[in-house]
Amino acid sequence: MEVDGLVRRYGDLTAVDGLSFTLPRGQMLALLGPNGAGKTTTVEICEGFARPDAGTVRVLGLDPWKQAAQLRPRIGVMLQAGGAHGSARTGEMLDLVAASSRDPLDTRWLLDVLGLTDATRTPVRRLSGGQVQRLGLAMALVGRPELLFLDEPTAGMDPQARHLVWDLLRSARADGVGILLTTHLLDEAELLADRIVIVDHGRVVASGTTEELTAGQERTLRFGAPTALDLAPLRTALPDGFVVSEPRPGRYLVEGDITPATMATVTSFCARMGVMPTGLDAGERRLEDVYLELTGRALRG
Numbered sequence: 001m002e003v004d005g006l007v008r009r010y011g012d013l014t015a016v017d018g019l020s021f022t023l024p025r026g027q028m029l030a031l032l033g034p035n036g037a038g039k040t041t042t043v044e045i046c047e048g049f050a051r052p053d054a055g056t057v058r059v060l061g062l063d064p065w066k067q068a069a070q071l072r073p074r075i076g077v078m079l080q081a082g083g084a085h086g087s088a089r090t091g092e093m094l095d096l097v098a099a100s101s102r103d104p105l106d107t108r109w110l111l112d113v114l115g116l117t118d119a120t121r122t123p124v125r126r127l128s129g130g131q132v133q134r135l136g137l138a139m140a141l142v143g144r145p146e147l148l149f150l151d152e153p154t155a156g157m158d159p160q161a162r163h164l165v166w167d168l169l170r171s172a173r174a175d176g177v178g179i180l181l182t183t184h185l186l187d188e189a190e191l192l193a194d195r196i197v198i199v200d201h202g203r204v205v206a207s208g209t210t211e212e213l214t215a216g217q218e219r220t221l222r223f224g225a226p227t228a229l230d231l232a233p234l235r236t237a238l239p240d241g242f243v244v245s246e247p248r249p250g251r252y253l254v255e256g257d258i259t260p261a262t263m264a265t266v267t268s269f270c271a272r273m274g275v276m277p278t279g280l281d282a283g284e285r286r287l288e289d290v291y292l293e294l295t296g297r298a299l300r301g
């Protein structure tokens with residue numbers, strides 16, 4: 001899937017402002033961004049539900065707006081609201097979607113995999129929030145899509161359901177299914193996605209693998225040990241330019257270009273002193289740190 005220079009306006013508002021990214025077949029890409037960043041608008045255009053004002057979009061080699069009828073049977077869409085009729089029963093709803101696809105998965109098997117067998121005869125409106133989400137995922141998967149669009153798929157799910165869904169998405173990807181995921185759960189993106197695209201104000205502000213986004217030389221190393229250690233041997237053992245201090249009793253800080261050799265020096269110093277370092281931490285940046293640096297901490301409307 002290729003999105004190039006995508007623009008979408010609503011009156012005076014430019015919701016998507018020249019957005020570009022690619023999703024290779026069989027990979028999982030996470031679109032991240034604050035509320036109102038333009039993610040849903042982008043995904044709707046890729047699904048063929050909305051028309052772009054400018055730019056080009058190719059999904060499975062097709063133009064999603066002009067060739068929507070050809071594209072639809074090849075993609076699976078999981079909507080935030082679930083997309084199921086409230087009065088239909090869970091099993092009936094899934095059967096209905098299955099009946100409209102050429103080679104559907106076995107619906108009983110799918111309900112079982114998603115832990116919905118006991119809810120087969122339950123009207124959709126009586127399902128819990130997490131069950132509705134799982135039904136939505138079943139509806140997206142039942143037609144054996146080549147590409148899956150998932151809008152916050154695990155929002156409102158308990159940890160058990162979330163792990164189940166993650167496993168299911170990993171096995172779909174292993175079967176060659178491409179996945180475009182939007183999520184506000186940065187640990188979910190970090191855990192699952194091959195590539196991350198961070199969007200703000202309708203533009204890409206960063207993209208790459210988690211490792212690429214969080215890369216950079218660490219500048220601090222912290223560890224805990226008994227208070228008032230004699231730090232002179234550690235200072236001697238470290239290269240010039242390193243600063244070693246005990247900013248709080250029992251918490252030690254090493255500042256400089258932290259490398260594996262720095263770690264080794266610190267642990268062998270501790271061994272010589274006969275102390276056990278605790279919480280040895282090289283100030284590793286997480287996706288959340290990068291995300292907040294790029295998009296700020298201010299709340300969005």
Ligand SMILES: Nc1ncnc2c1ncn2[C@@H]1O[C@H](COP(=O)(O)OP(=O)(O)OP(=O)(O)O)[C@@H](O)[C@H]1O
Nearest residue numbers: 010013014015033034035036037038039040041042
């Ligand atoms: N049909 C519409 N008419 C007018 N404005 C719209 C319409 N759809 C979206 N917008 C506006 O476009 C902007 C982008 O919205 P969009 O739903 O794409 O953001 P999002 O990144 O998906 O946000 P969220 O994380 O809250 O789902 C927002 O300011 C939104 O209010």
